Amino acid sequence: MKILVIGNGGREHALCWKLKQSAKVTSIFCAPGNGGIASIAELVPLGVDQISDLIRFAQGEKIDLTVVGPENPLAAGMVDQFQAAGLKVFGPNQRAAIIEGSKAFAKDLMAKYQIPTAKYQVFTEKEAALDYLAHQTMPIVIKGDGLAAGKGVVVAHELSEAIAAVIDIFASGVHERLVIEEFLAGEELSLMAFVDGNTVVPMQVAQDHKPVYDGDLGPNTGGMGAYSPVPQIAQSIVDQAIETILKPTANAMVAEGRSFTGILYAGLIITDAGPKVIEFNARFGDPETQVVLPRLETDLVDVLLACVDHRLDTLSVSWNQKAVVAVVLASHGYPGSYQVGVPITGIESEAADDTMVFHAGTTMDAGTLVTAGGRILAVTSMDNDLRMARAGAYASIAKIGIHRAHYRTDIGAKA
Ligand code: AMP
Ligand code: GLY
Numbered sequence: 001m002k003i004l005v006i007g008n009g010g011r012e013h014a015l016c017w018k019l020k021q022s023a024k025v026t027s028i029f030c031a032p033g034n035g036g037i038a039s040i041a042e043l044v045p046l047g048v049d050q051i052s053d054l055i056r057f058a059q060g061e062k063i064d065l066t067v068v069g070p071e072n073p074l075a076a077g078m079v080d081q082f083q084a085a086g087l088k089v090f091g092p093n094q095r096a097a098i099i100e101g102s103k104a105f106a107k108d109l110m111a112k113y114q115i116p117t118a119k120y121q122v123f124t125e126k127e128a129a130l131d132y133l134a135h136q137t138m139p140i141v142i143k144g145d146g147l148a149a150g151k152g153v154v155v156a157h158e159l160s161e162a163i164a165a166v167i168d169i170f171a172s173g174v175h176e177r178l179v180i181e182e183f184l185a186g187e188e189l190s191l192m193a194f195v196d197g198n199t200v201v202p203m204q205v206a207q208d209h210k211p212v213y214d215g216d217l218g219p220n221t222g223g224m225g226a227y228s229p230v231p232q233i234a235q236s237i238v239d240q241a242i243e244t245i246l247k248p249t250a251n252a253m254v255a256e257g258r259s260f261t262g263i264l265y266a267g268l269i270i271t272d273a274g275p276k277v278i279e280f281n282a283r284f285g286d287p288e289t290q291v292v293l294p295r296l297e298t299d300l301v302d303v304l305l306a307c308v309d310h311r312l313d314t315l316s317v318s319w320n321q322k323a324v325v326a327v328v329l330a331s332h333g334y335p336g337s338y339q340v341g342v343p344i345t346g347i348e349s350e351a352a353d354d355t356m357v358f359h360a361g362t363t364m365d366a367g368t369l370v371t372a373g374g375r376i377l378a379v380t381s382m383d384n385d386l387r388m389a390r391a392g393a394y395a396s397i398a399k400i401g402i403h404r405a406h407y408r409t410d411i412g413a414k415a
Contacts, residue, residue, distance in 0.1 A: 016028050034363060054082075071101070071282060116277065117276050166178065189241070190288045191205050193263070194317070201315070204319050212224060223287045224330065224411070227325040303315065324380060328379075346400040394409070
């Protein structure tokens with residue numbers, strides 16, 4: 001089979017890496033890919049927004065399956081357009097991808113179907129939002145509506161901060177609506193599942209680290225590291241989340257005429273009253289994918305095809321018992337502004353099977369690997385337990401040289 005992966009992050013590197021392990025796969029293309037993906041897939045110089053060019057490419061190459069990584073092309077209807085062109089594609093269509101694209105849609109869906117989530121209100125007017133805030137207790141959470149790469153959320157501890165966030169969001173011109181929601185206290189958990197409409201097959205759970213600095217300090221990022229499993233969260237809690245959140249949400253989407261096929265990713269907070277949703281994503285998480293896919297034992301191609309062909313109920317999906325830790329190495333200044341084009345040295349060959357250096361913001365510049373983004377690499381290690389996997393990831397990252405790059409030293413410490 002010929003596979004086309006859309007995207008250029010660490011998630012897409014992990015997807016290409018896993019797909020390459022399938023005996024069914026003869027060649028992998030990635031558009032646009034990055035400096036690391038280049039060594040395992042053929043890069044296609046097309047952006048994720050060049051949908052008609054990508055369709056022409058897939059038809060010309062006779063691609064058997066296209067896998068869409070990021071949210072933006074899903075929200076733009078890439079899956080609908082590939083399907084209309086008669087191409088097999090993995091991911092939700094535009095009507096289903098709205099579960100990530102609009103926080104207001106997701107919140108209203110959860111309210112209608114009694115899916116546990118933080119209490120909330122949606123506002124289209126600044127004055128009404130400010131008026132509402134005056135009557136709330138702090139901390140409180142303010143979210144701009146729409147895709148924002150994890151950066152559209154403010155957890156305000158003081159009323160003044162909350163007011164500033166509301167004013168900023170409406171002034172930015174990016175968001176027409178905002179959601180103000182109850183602050184939930186508890187550990188975060190990323191629960192992703194393969195979904196083919198009605199059938200939900202959960203993956204192993206992972207925990208992300210959103211804030212940029214150790215101890216969860218500093219502004220939120222796309223994710224500074226992740227690990228799987230998450231031993232401090234009991235399987236009974238995960239099962240509860242599957243039954244009260246994932247399955248009812250897939251069913252609700254079917255009932256709404258928005259049947260979801262693809263990866264449904266619930267971002268959860270495990271509160272004293274059980275797991276509650278803070279967001280849904282319509283795609284694989286990044287960096288969660290880098291720690292979950294190495295644990296998948298079933299051929300990923302079989303799982304993705306079972307979703308696309310709506311026969312996921314006939315497949316049994318198995319996972320290994322290993323532990324995986326990924327530490328993200330980020331550019332100086334990230335999540336604010338940063339330089340690109342900084343040379344990267346010290347990435348060991350992947351001779352040691354259980355250390356995977358997944359590339360995100362990297363590119364080849366005249367034969368030299370250089371930085372090309374905020375999150376540069378996810379240095380990932382798999383081992384028999386979390387302690388050993390952490391040690392492996394940190395030993396590998398210590399050998400990598402990128403001027404002034406930074407990383408968190410406490411990924412997986414909570415476990
Ligand atoms: P989101 O983009 O909705 O995932 O939010 C980004 C981050 O903000 C989450 O990973 C949480 O750390 C935090 N957050 C979002 N919503 C809440 C909430 N209701 N209570 C507490 N923290 C939240
Ligand atoms: N790591 C969070 C996300 O993929 O949205």
